[in-house]
Amino acid sequence: MSLIKLIDIYKTYHVGEMDVPVLRGVSAEIARGELIALVGASGSGKSTLMNLLGCLDHATSGDYWLDGENVSTLSSDQRAMVRNRKIGFVFQSFNLLPRTSALANVIMPLSYTATHLSDREARERGEEMLKLVGLEDRMDHQPSQLSGGQQQRVAIARALINRPPVLLADEPTGNLDSRTAEDVLRMLQKLNREAGITVIIVTHDVSVARHTHRVIRMKDGVIIDEGAPQQVLTSDATGAAQTAAAT
DSSP states (O other): OEEEEEEEEEEEEEETTEEEEEEEEEEEEEETTOEEEEEOOTTSSHHHHHHHHTTSSOOSEEEEEETTEEGGGSOHHHHHHHHHHHEEEEOSSOOOOTTSOHHHHHHGGGGGSTTOOOHHHHHHHHHHHHHHTTOTTOTTOOGGGSOHHHHHHHHHHHHTTTOOSEEEEESTTTTSOHHHHHHHHHHHHHHHHHHOOEEEEEESOHHHHTTSSEEEEEETTEEEEEEOHHHHHHHHHHHHHHHHHHO
8 A cells, every 4th residue: 555645746835926837736645664866957846745654745637645645625724734744954064953862852752742742751752762773872972072973863763753654854964974965865764664764865966866766756746757766866876978969
């Protein structure tokens, strides 16, 4: 069964008296437990699609099914509830509270959900998430005492604290050097493989996309290709080379 199903999604922004279409009929399915890269150049629509997938925005038309629920029909408050329960976010900037321990940063989202965990239960869950990302010996460290890769791991643990079925990662290695980026990507692969978390990485970086199982490539608001990384990314490189040769 599909965890995510998009049916003919359109998104148009109204700027003054102008209509600016960004998504132009996007349809796709993502199975539970997949590791996906959503790629495309600036202006391709991938960031808008990520916002829709993350329930941060809603489509102008079309249907978005998430875990058996038609999110398209929900109000903004209802979408916020779905977002808190079912989606974890990881961004390029780590967005950690600077003078707060790793553990406190991780359990912070529990304050905004209806889990009603006790302080002890919240701490235990936070410790569980930090162990999951390999930081059990850094729980009391503040962000300034952690490397960039470790800070991103804390951010990932925080994204998983509500045990969402979907992790959305927007350029998660953008602020990391290549070696640290590789470590973070391998950790996302491990979470996907061992914990069964569905991971969607939004990126323009081909080397990042190669770490996934399936690539969805966008251009001008539509999906133009999807498949295994070696298939989609190779055809992308070939097309770019041909264009360069022609000019």
